[in-house]
Amino acid sequence: xxxxxxxxxxxxxxxxxxxxxxxxxxxxxxxxxxxxxxxxxxxxxxxxxxxxxxxxxxxxxxxxxxxxxxxxxxxxxxxxxxxxxxxxxxxxxxxxxxxxxxxxxxxxxxxxxxxxxxxxxxxxxxxxxxxxxxxxxxxxxxxxxxxxxxxxxxxxxxxxxxxxxxxxxxxxxxxxxxxxxxxxxxxxxxxxxxxxxxxxxxxxxxxxxxxxxxxxxxxxxxxxxxxxxxxxxxxxxxxxxxxxxxxxxxxxxxxxxxxxxxxxxxxxxxxxxxxxxxxxxxxxxxxxxxxxxxxxxxxxxxxxxxxxxxxxxxxxxxxxxx
Amino acid sequence: xxxxxxxxxxxxxxxxxxxxxxxxxxxxxxxxxxxxxxxxxxxxxxxxxxxxxxxxxxxxxxxxxxxxxxxxxxxxxxxxxxxxxxxxxxxxxxxxxxxxxxxxxxxxxxxxxxxxxxxxxxxxxxxxxxxxxxxxxxxxxxxxxxxxxxxxxxxxxxxxxxxxxxxxxxxxxxxxxxxxxxxxxxxxxxxxxxxxxxxxxxxxxxxxxxxxxxxxxxxxxxxxxxxxxxxxxxxxxxxxxxxxxxxxxxxxx
Ligand SMILES: Nc1ncnc2c1ncn2[C@@H]1O[C@H](COP(=O)(O)OP(=O)(O)OP(=O)(O)O)[C@@H](O)[C@H]1O
Ligand SMILES: [Mg+2]
Numbered sequence: 082x083x084x085x086x087x088x089x090x091x092x093x094x095x096x097x098x099x100x101x102x103x104x105x106x107x108x109x110x111x112x113x114x115x116x117x118x119x120x121x122x123x124x125x126x127x128x129x130x131x132x133x134x135x136x137x138x139x140x141x142x143x144x145x146x147x148x149x150x151x152x153x154x155x156x157x158x159x160x161x162x163x164x165x166x167x168x169x170x171x172x173x174x175x176x177x178x179x180x181x182x183x184x185x186x187x188x189x190x191x192x193x194x195x196x197x198x199x200x201x202x203x204x205x206x207x208x209x210x211x212x213x214x215x216x217x218x219x220x221x222x223x224x225x226x227x228x229x230x231x232x233x234x235x236x237x238x239x240x241x242x243x244x245x246x247x248x249x250x251x252x253x254x255x256x257x258x259x260x261x262x263x264x265x266x267x268x269x270x271x272x273x274x275x276x277x278x279x280x281x282x283x284x285x286x287x288x289x290x291x292x293x294x295x296x297x298x299x300x301x302x303x304x305x306x307x308x309x310x311x312x313x314x315x316x317x318x319x320x321x322x323x324x325x326x327x328x329x330x331x332x333x334x335x336x337x338x339x340x341x342x343x344x345x346x347x348x349x350x351x352x353x354x355x356x357x358x359x360x361x362x363x364x365x366x367x368x369x370x371x372x373x374x375x376x377x378x379x380x381x382x383x384x385x386x387x388x389x390x391x392x393x394x395x396x397x398x399x400x401x402x403x
Numbered sequence: 404x405x406x407x408x409x410x411x412x413x414x415x416x417x418x419x420x421x422x423x424x425x426x427x428x429x430x431x432x433x434x435x436x437x438x439x440x441x442x443x444x445x446x447x448x449x450x451x452x453x454x455x456x457x458x459x460x461x462x463x464x465x466x467x468x469x470x471x472x473x474x475x476x477x478x479x480x481x482x483x484x485x486x487x488x489x490x491x492x493x494x495x496x497x498x499x500x501x502x503x504x505x506x507x508x509x510x511x512x513x514x515x516x517x518x519x520x521x522x523x524x525x526x527x528x529x530x531x532x533x534x535x536x537x538x539x540x541x542x543x544x545x546x547x548x549x550x551x552x553x554x555x556x557x558x559x560x561x562x563x564x565x566x567x568x569x570x571x572x573x574x575x576x577x578x579x580x581x582x583x584x585x586x587x588x589x590x591x592x593x594x595x596x597x598x599x600x601x602x603x604x605x606x607x608x609x610x611x612x613x614x615x616x617x618x619x620x621x622x623x624x625x626x627x628x629x630x631x632x633x634x635x636x637x638x639x640x641x642x643x644x645x646x647x648x649x650x651x652x653x654x655x656x
Contacts, residue, residue, distance in 0.1 A: 262505045262514065269502045272491035279451060279485070280554055281477030281506040 085260055089340060090252045097245055101238035110237035112354060116346045117244035118305045122323060123330035123342035124251040125299030130328065131337035132255075132264065133291040134271025136191070139198030140299050140327040142180070142205050143173045145318030147300025148307045152221045153214060162232035166304050173300020174293040181292035185285055190274075199324070206319035220314030223307060232308045244305055248343060251298050255339045258294075267291055271337075299327065329371060333378050335387030344386055349374060404429040404589060405450070405481075405558050410459030412445050412613075419445040420456070421613035427558065432580070432590045434604035434621070436597075438634055442613040443593045444486050447560050450591075451483040452476045463558075477506060480557030484547040484564055486593070490535035496522065497531040499546055503553030521553045525579055541572045552583065559583065561592040565599055577602060597625075609633065 083091070100113070122144050130136045150169035154160040160168070184197045209215040216222075227235040234240040258264045266287045269277040274284055307313045317323075326346070331337075334345025352374060353367030360366045382389040405427040412420040420442040427433045435443050448454040450461055452473035460469045463479055471479070482503075491499050500518035508514040522528045525545045530538065535546060544564045551559055561580070565573050577599060584590050594600050600607060600621055607624045609617040611633035617624050624630055628640040635643075 260511060262509050262511065265498070265502050265505055265511075265514075268494065268498075269491055272493050273489050275453070276485070276489040276491060276550070277502070278453070278473040279477060279483050279489075280503045280550060281474045282502070283472075283474045 084256075086256045086339060087253070090249070090256060093340065093343065094245060094249045094252070098242060101241070107237055110241050112350065114237065114241050114244050114309055116350050117241065117248050118302050118309070119323075119326045119330060119350070120343040120346040121244070121248050121251055121305065122299045122302035122327045123346055124248070124255060125295045125297070125302065126327040127331040127337065127342045128255060128258070128298065129291045129295035131331045131341060132259065132271065133267045133288065134337075135185075135288060135292070136195045136328075137198040137295075137324075138195040138328070139200070139202030139324055140295075141319045141321065141324040142198065142202040143176060143296040143299035144303040144306070144323045144327070145202070145205055145209065145315075146176050146296075147173050147303030148313045148318045149209060149215055149221070149303075150300070151304040152223055152307045152313050155223060156221055157214070161230065162308065163230075166232065166301070169300050169304045170297045173296040173298075173303075175296075176300075177293035177296025178289060180296075181289045185288045185292075202319055202321075202324060206315050209319055210315035215315065218314070220312060220317075221307075223311040225311060233311070240309055244309075247301055247305060251301075252339060252343070254294075254298075259339060263287070263290065268337075329375060331385070333374055333385055335385030338385070338387045341385055341387055348386060404464055405591065406460075406462045406465075407446070407450060408460045408462070410446065410449055410456045410461070412442070412449060412454060413457045418613050420449065420610075422459075423610060423613065423615045425608050425615065425618075427589060427591050428606065429589050430584070430587070431605050432584050432592065432603050434600045434607040435591060435593045435610060436595070436600060436607060436624075437610035440612075441610040443610055444562055446610065447483055447562055447593065451481055451560060477554055477556075481560065482551035482554045482556035482558070483560040484544075484551050484562055486562040486566070488543045488547050490538075490543060490546055492534075492536040494535055495531070496527055496533050496535055496538070496546060496549075499535050500527075500549045500553045503550040506554040518549075518553055521549050524582070525549045525552065526575070540567045541569075541576075544568065545576070548579075552588075556588060558589040558591060561590060561594075563593055563595060565594060565596045573599060601625075 097113070122140065125143060126137060126140045147169040150172040151165040154165040154168055155162060180198065180201055184194055189197055210218055225233070227233045234243065266277065266282045269280070269282055270284050270287050278284055303318065329349060330342045330345035332345065333349055334343065335341030349371055353370050356366055356370045378385060407423065407425045409422050409424055410420055411418065411422050423446060435446070437443055445454065449456045452471055460467060462468060463481065468476055468479060491502065497518055500521055501514050504514040504517035504521065508517050519531065522531055525548050527542070527545050527549055530542060538546060548561070548564055565576065568576065573596060580590065580603060604621055607618065607621050608615055609624055609630050616629045616633055617627045631640040631643065
């Protein structure tokens with residue numbers, strides 16, 4: 082028997098895992114790998130911002146810390162890729178704890194918290210761009226050496242399955258949290274901090290737990306990125322693009338819902354690709370699509386695609402019952 | 404069991420609570436009354452740890468808790484409701500109550516079951532699946548009560564849970580409050596509805612302009628000169644006494 086909420090996760094994962102059986106186009110796997118990396122980064126955001134209600138504008142800080150930790154350990158110290166992955170995830174969690182401690186303890190909420198996260202991300206971008214350890218403006222290149230031990234795979238479907246395994250793990254972890262006491266506390270903090278306190282919820286600890294888990298997940302996405310593209314620079318790792326992707330995917334897919342980030346990432350990038358195939362290589366056309374999708378979601382489905390589906394399902398079932 | 408000693412709360416120049424003390428006996432229903440703006444809600448916030456008093460001490464079962472965080476006090480057994488209801492608006496009634504139940508039940512199925520039981524106790528069992536935001540005023544007050552009760556407190560602080568209810572709703576909820584007390588929970592309640600205070604409370608404290616001006620049984624307190632003046636203005640006690648003397652002593656009596 083499987084617990085509440087796990088069935089859709091398993092089905093969606095199996096669906097994606099089966100694509101290599103019927104599709105062989107490399108551009109499809111390139112597309113899917115990028116979407117899965119974004120979905121993983123966005124799941125980190127969703128845990129803190131969607132379920133916990135602490136909106137971040139700077140999740141690139143965790144993405145970048147993950148990417149740089151993994152690549153610096155490998156290039157400078159020759160550490161094994163999988164060990165570097167573990168260290169990068171730990172670094173993401175630690176960074177979350179530090180940022181959380183500084184901002185939540187000071188009582189920062191809402192847009193103040195969001196702006197502080199943005200400031201941290203920008204600070205790290207500037208530092209990474211200037212420091213020698215991070216390769217400065219030139220960035221860092223991982224040595225191409227495919228093989229399981231190096232977490233590099235020349236076959237794109239194989240890398241896609243790796244990314245999918247990470248996404249699957251993030252979905253299961255998120256669902257476990259949602260079903261737990263910690264999940265209920267997190268939602269309570271989002272809905273009303275004072276009421277939560279009165280019911281014995283340790284608001285600060287709950288937020289710190291959430292932000293370090295969130296940082297860990299998004300850092301893992303940064304590692305996947307660098308293992309796939311074998312290159313990182315400050316503009317990619319700490320760039321605003323991934324902060325926006327991490328925030329947009331849950332907003333579109335369904336903020337605070339377990340499958341929201343994955344659905345959102347696929348929808349946004351799917352629409353982006355379709356538009357590109359019509360409009361050709363007009364620069365920035367996919368960004369325009371993003372903007373339109375966001376406006377449509379905010380105007381007509383503020384709880385995202387999954388929220389809308391749920392509402393329709395509720396209406397349908399209540400009509401059935403009537 | 405719960406003691407407030409010489410609590411003072413200053414907001415800048417305003418003294419909301421002024422050297423007020425109170426002592427709640429275990430197993431009692433104790434009332435806290437007083438005119439609008441007297442500082443009652445502020446005193447509750449001090450007891451529950453939401454405000455740090457400028458001066459004074461709070462203790463529970465003899466243990467000083469003055470510097471404890473609100474969530475620690477909830478664990479120690481203090482639960483409060485909010486005068487301005489604070490539901491988790493995005494959640495349904497059952498989920499709202501379950502958050503409270505999680506304080507003593509870590510396992511989800513236990514917490515969910517406890518929440519259902521509490522909902523039954525306060526008469527919300529039909530509304531479990533309803534969104535908290537869709538409840539009527541009376542429903543929201545019951546939800547405040549249920550959530551606090553689900554934490555299985557030793558002492559329950561009720562801040563005007565009857566305000567905004569119509570007479571029949573008040574009649575419905577009074578026995579609920581009495582049952583809670585009979586189940587072993589001590590109650591300290593702020594209330595403006597005097598019928599309920601007379602009906603439920605064994606002991607009443609009266610706060611006016613931040614000062615504790617009287618205490619005693621409801622009847623004693625209601626006939627207290629200082630209390631009447633606090634509610635109706637200076638000189639009113641004397642005026643009322645004179646009028647009633649004239650009425651009883653008059654030819655038409
Ligand atoms: N956080 C605050 N900052 C400044 N002043 C406050 C604050 N909270 C309460 N006050 C003031 O303290 C006084 C006491 O308020 P309080 O809410 O405790 O009264 P109350 O007895 O509960 O009144 P009511 O019966 O209307 O609920 C009021 O003058 C109020 O304006
Ligand atoms: Mg009040």
